[in-house]
Amino acid sequence: MIFSNSRNSKNQRPPFEKWYSYLLFVFIGYCIADLAILAYRDRMLPQSAPAARPKAPPIDTSVNRGAYNSITSRNMFASNGEIPDPLVDKTKGPEAQKEQVPVPSQLPLNLIGTLVHSNPDKSLAAIEVRGKNQVISYTPGKEIEGMASIVRVERQKVIFRNLNSNRMEYIEMKKDGNKVAFGASAVSAGGKEVQKAGDNNFVIKRADLLKYTNDLSSVLMQARAVPNREPGTGNINGFRLLDMQPGSIYEQLGLQRMDVIKSVDGTPVDSPAKAMELYNSLKNSPKVTLQVERNGKNETMTYNIQ
Structure with a gap:
């Protein structure tokens, strides 16, 4: 019994022994292929550059001169050295154009004094309503007793819109010869x-x-x-x-x-x-x-x- 067991152990083979020869052939084939690629690699590369693709035609970005007719017709940049007339709404007729020039006001208002600020919206005008003995300060955009709306405050002058006639009018400080001399x-x-x-x-x-x-x-x-x-x-x-x-x-x-x-x-x-x-x-x-x-x-x- 002891002799038979030792004999069987000598006849046993390691597992996967039959695959060793195949693995060796695969390894040798891989080495041969790698050497062949190294030998013929330069011949497999292209010998000339590919054909150039045709270039797209350039896009024309120039603008026709006629597109600027609306600017040149109004002469916004004074190309001829002359200052153009101010733009007005001609659809409102000549009366609407005349109101652009303020006229002396007949409203019962006296201008007492003005404070002209670098910011026109912060300028002040002290105006007295005749008959009320009351002096109130106004800024542009404010209404005077429902009679007028202040448009602009200048030095010794106030321009406003008459709310009754819708005309541009102005009042100035009184200029008399008895003015006090200061300084x-x-x-x-x-x-x-x-x-x-x-x-x-x-x-x-x-x-x-x-x-x-x-x-x-x-x-x-x-x-x-x-x-x-x-x-x-x-x-x-x-x-x-x-x-x-x-x-x-x-x-x-x-x-x-x-x-x-x-x-x-x-x-x-x-x-x-x-x-x-x-x-x-x-x-x-x-x-x-x-x-x-x-x-x-x-x-x-x-x-x-x-």
Whole structure:
């Protein structure tokens, strides 16, 4: 029994032994094919470049000159050196074209003063409606008592549309020979309309006050002021006087450079319109108090009108 078992174990073969010869043939064939490719690779590559494809014809991007007829006919760029006439709607007839030129207005309005801003929409005009003794500040786009709509504010002139006739009209400040002379000439003449009665206490005659309020544009030219804003919030809490003419009404009123005008009679001055309204309200006031911030401290200026 022991002898037979040892004999059987010698006759057994390893698994897959019959496949060894096939695997060897496959490996030899792979090596021969690889060597053949290396030998004939240069002959299998193309010897000449492929034929070039025909190029697409170029696209014509030029524009016919006739496409610019609408521009050249209107002469927008003044090719001949002449400025063309403004475009108007000719379908509305000659009357609609005439209204482009404002005419003097017959409305019961008096122009008291103007403030022309670099932004036309922020310009102001102080206008008095005759018979109401009331001066109101208007900006472009606002209506005046249902009579007119402000179109443009110019220096000493306001252009508006009459809501009744739909015409363009204008009003100007009155030009009379008795206009007050401000600046150095008035100082050299020695004329002072405001008298100092004590510390921060002044007296001014009503007749002199009316001269200033009736010539508001000249008064506004005597000083340069900018809005004073609160740090952090940016809200306007008054107007700071950056500069003023020597001997001007501002100097006579006891104001100094860099003063901040904060309120008039307790009413805050937080906009140019409010400042103009308060200025014109002085006509009928017996006394006016002005709160001024000077060097970080608040001071009260009192003006008695006689």
